[in-house]
Amino acid sequence: MSSNRCAVELAKVSKIYKLYERPADRLKEALLRGRKTYHQDFWALRDVSLSIAEGTTMAIVGANGSGKSTLLQLVAGILQPSTGNLRVAGRVAALLELGAGFNPEHTGRENIYINGAILGIDPDEMRERLDAIIRFADIGEFVDRPVKTYSTGMYIRLAFAIAINVDPEILLIDEALSVGDMYFQHRCLNKIYELQAKGKTILFVSHDPAFVVTLASRAAWLHEGQLLDCGNPEKIVSQYTAAVAKRELRERRRTEASPTPTTTPEDRAPESAAAAVETTIPNVDVRYGNQRAQILGLGVYDEKGNRIHCAESGQTIRIRISVHFKEAVEQPVIGFMIKNRIGLYLTGTNTSLEGHLIPPQAKGNICTAEFRLQPPQLSVGNYSFAVAVCEGSQEDIAIVDWIENAYVLEIVTLTVVHGLLRIPCQVEVKEHQHHPV
Amino acid sequence: MSVLLKPWADLYRQRNLIRLMVSRDLVGRYRGSFAGLLWTVVNPLALLAIYWFVFAVIFKVRFGPQGTSTNFVFYVFAGLLPWLAFSEALVRSNTCILENVNLVKKVVFPLEILPVNHVLSSCVNSLVGIFLLLLLVAASLGVLHWTLVLLPMILLPQLLLTVGIGWFLASLGVFIRDINHIINLVLTIWLFLTPIVYPEQIVPETLLPVLRLNPFTSVVAGYRNILLEGVPPDIGQWLYLVVVSLTAFFLGYRWFLHSKKAFADVI
Numbered sequence: 083m084s085s086n087r088c089a090v091e092l093a094k095v096s097k098i099y100k101l102y103e104r105p106a107d108r109l110k111e112a113l114l115r116g117r118k119t120y121h122q123d124f125w126a127l128r129d130v131s132l133s134i135a136e137g138t139t140m141a142i143v144g145a146n147g148s149g150k151s152t153l154l155q156l157v158a159g160i161l162q163p164s165t166g167n168l169r170v171a172g173r174v175a176a177l178l179e180l181g182a183g184f185n186p187e188h189t190g191r192e193n194i195y196i197n198g199a200i201l202g203i204d205p206d207e208m209r210e211r212l213d214a215i216i217r218f219a220d221i222g223e224f225v226d227r228p229v230k231t232y233s234t235g236m237y238i239r240l241a242f243a244i245a246i247n248v249d250p251e252i253l254l255i256d257e258a259l260s261v262g263d264m265y266f267q268h269r270c271l272n273k274i275y276e277l278q279a280k281g282k283t284i285l286f287v288s289h290d291p292a293f294v295v296t297l298a299s300r301a302a303w304l305h306e307g308q309l310l311d312c313g314n315p316e317k318i319v320s321q322y323t324a325a326v327a328k329r330e331l332r333e334r335r336r337t338e339a340s341p342t343p344t345t346t347p348e349d350r351a352p353e354s355a356a357a358a359v360e361t362t363i364p365n366v367d368v369r370y371g372n373q374r375a376q377i378l379g380l381g382v383y384d385e386k387g388n389r390i391h392c393a394e395s396g397q398t399i400r401i402r403i404s405v406h407f408k409e410a411v412e413q414p415v416i417g418f419m420i421k422n423r424i425g426l427y428l429t430g431t432n433t434s435l436e437g438h439l440i441p442p443q444a445k446g447n448i449c450t451a452e453f454r455l456q457p458p459q460l461s462v463g464n465y466s467f468a469v470a471v472c473e474g475s476q477e478d479i480a481i482v483d484w485i486e487n488a489y490v491l492e493i494v495t496l497t498v499v500h501g502l503l504r505i506p507c508q509v510e511v512k513e514h515q516h517h518p519v
Numbered sequence: 520m521s522v523l524l525k526p527w528a529d530l531y532r533q534r535n536l537i538r539l540m541v542s543r544d545l546v547g548r549y550r551g552s553f554a555g556l557l558w559t560v561v562n563p564l565a566l567l568a569i570y571w572f573v574f575a576v577i578f579k580v581r582f583g584p585q586g587t588s589t590n591f592v593f594y595v596f597a598g599l600l601p602w603l604a605f606s607e608a609l610v611r612s613n614t615c616i617l618e619n620v621n622l623v624k625k626v627v628f629p630l631e632i633l634p635v636n637h638v639l640s641s642c643v644n645s646l647v648g649i650f651l652l653l654l655l656v657a658a659s660l661g662v663l664h665w666t667l668v669l670l671p672m673i674l675l676p677q678l679l680l681t682v683g684i685g686w687f688l689a690s691l692g693v694f695i696r697d698i699n700h701i702i703n704l705v706l707t708i709w710l711f712l713t714p715i716v717y718p719e720q721i722v723p724e725t726l727l728p729v730l731r732l733n734p735f736t737s738v739v740a741g742y743r744n745i746l747l748e749g750v751p752p753d754i755g756q757w758l759y760l761v762v763v764s765l766t767a768f769f770l771g772y773r774w775f776l777h778s779k780k781a782f783a784d785v786i
Contacts, residue, residue, distance in 0.1 A: 099784060100784075108694075108785075155624075155783070158626075158627055159627045160623075160624060160625070160626070160627055160783055161783050161784070162780045174627065176626065176627065178625050178626070179621070179625045182621040182622075182624075182625030182626050183621065183622065183625070183626040183628070185543075187547055188543060188547070192539075192543055195539055196536065196539050196540065196543070199533075199535045199536035199539055200536060200626060200627070200628055200629075202532075204535050205535055205539070
């Protein structure tokens with residue numbers, strides 16, 4: 083299956099864009115024939131050498147603007163390399179922007195034929211594939227209506243259906259896998275596995291570590307137009323996510339650096355909870371309550387006490403919430419709720435529920451509650467924290483200060499999590515040989 | 520030799536795409552409009568009426584041996600039909616790349632066929648008009664000239680000339696956006712430099728060489744020879760047309776292929 087033949091080979095390929103301040107500068111430079119330059123060079127790709135063997139599924143990861151799409155456009159033949167050599171062997175079907183080749187005024191059927199012809203398939207052959215495409219796209223009678231009347235989902239499904247049903251030797255996919263409903267994603271993944279089994283070469287860009295690890299046999303990491311590393315997808319993804327987390331941390335530290343002298347050093351959670359007061363609230367969407375006490379700040383840390391904005395699924399998380407009591411509060415309760423990215427409350431707890439009763443607080447007191455969580459493995463994505471102070475008992479509780487969406491933590495994972503979370507599980511399989519059913 | 524064959528081979532390879540897109544263009548143009556295909560002939564007829572009023576009624580311009588009003592209508596119509604196809608295709612070619620940014624930047628698409636599509640699609644419209652003209656001629660004269668079968672002799676060079684210039688304009692339109700504004704002006708000047716609304720005979724002797732250099736003079740003369748006068752086109756004029764058309768075709772194609780590599784960078 084994976085022969086030594088190269089499907090795609092890039093040898094020191096660079097793509098340079100000449101940036102002109104005014105369109106007339108381009109003309110001036112062309113007329114002067116290099117005697118004077120008016121442009122600035124922008125290197126979208128710099129000396130990238132990469133060979134992709136036939137039958138490989140290669141994932142490309144990298145931040146926005148790192149040159150991933152440029153690379154795909156070069157392989158697709160849409161852009162020409164400025165320097166270096168590029169060799170592509172085989173019919174390429176590119177899903178760079180879903181449905182980009184569609185004319186919105188044409189019907190789905192007309193677009194199918196025209197797209198087929200663009201890929202060099204004559205109408206007779208296309209007619210034979212028509213049923214498979216319509217079935218895969220699941221657009222029913224809409225196939226004879228103009229594409230402009232389609233929903234986004236239908237548009238995407240049709241584009242994808244055409245691209246994978248025209249029997250490409252090399253399939254290029256740019257961040258398209260993460261769109262469409264779950265059923266369709268499922269169908270797409272099956273089709274991709276099918277293409278992999280047939281020995282087709284697939285090159286895709288994805289921000290989703292789960293996709294990269296499960297689908298790709300190799301991964302390449304682009305950073306500011308340069309190839310940083312290429313190899314085992316798990317290795318590349320972990321390096322890449324670590325780099326992203328580190329950069330986010332750096333940026334957060336820069337923006338969060340508060341000028342008030344009462345701020346504790348940002349990076350480390352102080353070992354004694356009594357001494358440290360959290361003073362920053364990263365975000366306030368909605369805030370309500372009787373305000374007899376106010377949340378001063380919150381922080382999320384890892385086990386070692388490093389402030390984090392990105393955590394690996396299943397790792398221990400410490401959440402600290404500091405509260406300033408403006409009036410005396412008899413029975414204070416401090417807690418939080420966690421929502422996933424579609425706004426579903428995942429879990430939440432508070433001091434009272436965990437059996438920790440905070441003693442009555444006098445006016446002017448400040449206290450900090452720290453929660454140590456051992457969350458199960460969560461699916462990747464952003465998780466939003468709401469933090470709150472209440473007063474009273476579980477039965478009769480009044481909200482003092484509630485802040486919605488105060489903090490966002492990104493969960494990354496290298497393992498596959500089906501659904502929302504993965505619960506600890508033991509498996510035992512017994513083989514019953516010669517057992518009558 | 521391969522240089523001379525390349526454009527044909529390339530276009531032949533894309534024949535399915537060209538056929539699909541041209542038929543789609545023709546259907547799409549009139550889908551959802553009340554009069555549909557009728558517009559194809561209404562527009563030239565309206566222009567014809569205007570020119571007839573201005574030039575035949577007011578300026579008393581006369582065409583042909585008899586110099587009748589019917590003659591004027593036939594002569595101007597025969598010249599106007601190829602001209603409208605020519606100018607429409609050029610105007611559309613000029614913007615065809617810019618209007619299809621997606622085809623340049625997002626998919627691998629043989630962009631060179633876009634001007635070809637416009638040329639063929641306006642040619643089909645033109646054929647509808649020619650059919651109408653022949654009906655009128657047959658109705659008024661009672662016979663059609665045998666020279667009608669020579670139409671491809673003029674039509675083919677006309678198409679090659681249009682496509683060749685179309686490729687230039689399509690490519691230039693990407694780099695120099697101002698062309699868009701200039702093109703209508705140039706086409707108006709060109710229209711009046713071609714003996715369409717006036718007969719060649721009334722042009723002053725000194726201006727005739729300029730008129731003869733214009734390849735479209737040969738096209739218009741050819742249409743009139745074949746459709747109205749029943750004589751084959753003047754061989755010298757025809758050869759000149761063929762040479763100019765082929766030159767435009769090959770140079771246009773080379774220019775387009777050469778400059779197309781930069782489209783994605785510029786748009």
